[in-house]
Amino acid sequence: MxxxxxxxxxxxxxxxxxxxxxxxxxxxxxxxxxxxxxxxxxxxxxxxxxxxxxxxxxxxxxxxxxxxxxxxxxxxxxxxxxxxxxxxxxxxxxxxxxxxxxxxxxxxxxxxxxxxxxxxxxxxxxxxxxxxxxxxxxxxxxxxxxxxxxxxxxxxxxxxxxxxxxxxxxxxxxxxxxxxxxxxxxxxxxxxxxxxxxxxxxxxxxxxxxxxxxxxxxxxxxxxxxxxxxxxxxxxxxxxxxxxxxxxxxxxxxxxxxxxxxxxxxxxxxxxxxxVPRFRSLRHVVGTLDFVREVLEKIEVDEDALPTLVEVLVEEESENLAIRQHFDQLQRDYAGAPFLLAKTRLMFRNKLKGLAELYVADTYLKDLSYTDVFAKRLEASGVEDGQRQILLETYRDLHRIVTENGPSPVLLHENPANSLS
Missing domain, CATH: 3.60.21.10 (Metallo-dependent phosphatases)
Structure with a gap:
């Protein structure tokens, strides 16, 4: 067998x-x-x-x-x-x-x-x-x-x-x-x-x-x-x-x-x-704007594969308007390229306060999972670690109930004060 x-x-x-x-x-x-x-x-x-x-x-x-x-x-x-x-x-x-x-x-x-x-x-x-x-x-x-x-x-x-x-x-x-x-x-x-x-x-x-x-x-x-x-x-x-x-x-x-x-x-x-054969290549490019453009120009294309997806992180030392404008132009310049820019982000090192505080100029809510958002809310509220894990677990259960079965009548009609308690 x-x-x-x-x-x-x-x-x-x-x-x-x-x-x-x-x-x-x-x-x-x-x-x-x-x-x-x-x-x-x-x-x-x-x-x-x-x-x-x-x-x-x-x-x-x-x-x-x-x-x-x-x-x-x-x-x-x-x-x-x-x-x-x-x-x-x-x-x-x-x-x-x-x-x-x-x-x-x-x-x-x-x-x-x-x-x-x-x-x-x-x-x-x-x-x-x-x-x-x-x-x-x-x-x-x-x-x-x-x-x-x-x-x-x-x-x-x-x-x-x-x-x-x-x-x-x-x-x-x-x-x-x-x-x-x-x-x-x-x-x-x-x-x-x-x-x-x-x-x-x-x-x-x-x-x-x-x-x-x-x-x-x-x-x-x-x-x-x-x-x-x-x-x-x-x-x-x-x-x-x-x-x-x-x-x-x-x-x-x-x-x-x-x-x-x-x-x-x-x-x-x-x-x-x-x-399993690789049907599409994924590329991650990180560096200055000039370096990123240089790498993008040299990307080789496999005619038999699906278009390459490229994730770009531009890192510059100091924020300035000209860099922002050139960064915004990046997507337009490569709109007709044989590869696809899946994601572009811009970061300035002089705004970097710590690993958890990256200054990113192109972050969207859709890039975060529902638990990422809830975890940030708990962190901002100063919830202790042990209680945070329990709340995250409960939140996942509620999310599963709603996504699989639709909102429960109990959840919709229960007194909000009782729910919070």
Whole structure:
């Protein structure tokens, strides 16, 4: 049996104002061809299929077009929800998809039996523990007076207990059958991308989870959530496949890949990285205005690739009107270039008071995540660190409720004074 481990597609992703739909079209074409050419039996997608909980029509079309393309190949596909996904949207067609050998687990039901699938190909059998992203609400109950550390410990133990129940069920119901576990979480020691996963360490206390917390009984753990491909700890069988495309400029030099696993005689005998072609180059250019223009003039263009996206940071010593005017002209001068300026920013060193106080002349609210904005508000209000973590966590839960289900009538009509208390 041959299995392809993928994760973190993030369909619908934009780099600043630039849509990456063309990148995803090329990736999905390549993936379909690779599955057929390498005779893959099972495709795993370990969370974050979409970039937002409300994917646009184009993203949904890409998703269903790919699944439709897989039908004649008669492969088995297992999809688990990630923290960026709406569980309800993923689960909506699950009963129909199940009859097409496409298994979707958008969220946990609390019953481990619902997350265990038995697959067969040739003479090989395999159990897949299709564990989706486990949200705080799935793992703990909030108790008045709990410290932040108590809440983190509850979540960490909740994750471990969830995997332990699955491992016990597999051992009891299907002895001597290899078990592959999926997961969408941060595991201690993982190398992260600074831009794409700014929230990783604060998501639901999962930063406290380590490889030793996975119980015995899993022959391989296929992880998603971290965009950098890597194995975790000393085991070669706990791995992040990483994102198949660069999803931020900090990922421009990542070695994007998917992972091919071979199951033979009841064992996973081989794990082989399969490099994903680079469909578009990302460039980051930093320096004086003159230096930036010099670099832009020398950018080489690959006619077969999508247009290069360039992020520009102009650094000048002192603020002056002429520099601002020349900086403003930059976008206009390169409007017809064979590359695209995705982002341009201007910084003056004499305004630099500290790393947290960069003076940037071209910063937009859209460049910040909703938690960035809320964190700044808490910082400005002088909220202490421990309380800040709890408020950030609560804010994420509220944001998820509103984006996935729409505003709750309770939230809309409750007395504001009671809400604040």
């Amino acid at each position: 041959k299995i392809l481990h993928t994760a973190d597609w993030h369909l619908g992703k934009r780099l600043y104002k630039h849509d990456l739909a063309d990148d995803h079209v090329r990736f999905l074409d390549w993936l379909a061809e690779t599955i057929e050419a390498r005779d893959i039996d099972v495709l795993l997608i370990a969370g974050d299929i979409f970039d937002t909980t409300n994917p646009n029509d184009g993203s949904m079309s890409l998703y269903y077009q790919f699944l439709t393309r897989m039908l004649p190949l008669q492969r088995q596909i297992i999809i688990t929800g990630g923290n960026h996904d709406s569980a309800s949207k993923l689960n909506a067609p699950r009963e129909l998809l199940r009859h097409l050998n496409i298994h979707v687990v958008g969220c946990t039901t609390g019953d481990c039996v619902d997350e265990v699938l038995r697959l067969s190909a040739g003479s090989s059998d395999l159990l897949v523990a299709a564990v989706p992203y486990l949200r705080d609400a799935d793992l703990r109950q909030s108790i008045s007076g709990q410290t932040y550390e108590d809440r983190v410990e509850q979540v960490r133990m909740g994750i471990r207990n969830h995997y332990q129940r699955i491992a016990d069920h597999c051992q009891t119901a299907y002895p001597n059958v290899p078990v592959l576990a999926m997961g969408h979480l941060y595991v201690n020691g993982a190398t992260i991308s600074p831009e794409s996963e700014r929230e990783i360490h604060a998501v639901g206390g999962q930063a406290a989870f380590s490889t030793e917390h996975f119980p015995e009984g899993f022959d391989y753990v296929a992880l998603g959530h971290i965009h950098v491909p890597q194995q975790i700890g000393t085991s070669e069988l706990v791995r992040y496949s990483g994102s198949p495309l660069p999803l931020s400029f900090s990922e421009r030099d990542n070695r994007h890949q998917v992972l091919e696993l071979t199951v033979d005689n009841g064992k996973i005998t081989r794990v082989e990285p399969v490099p």
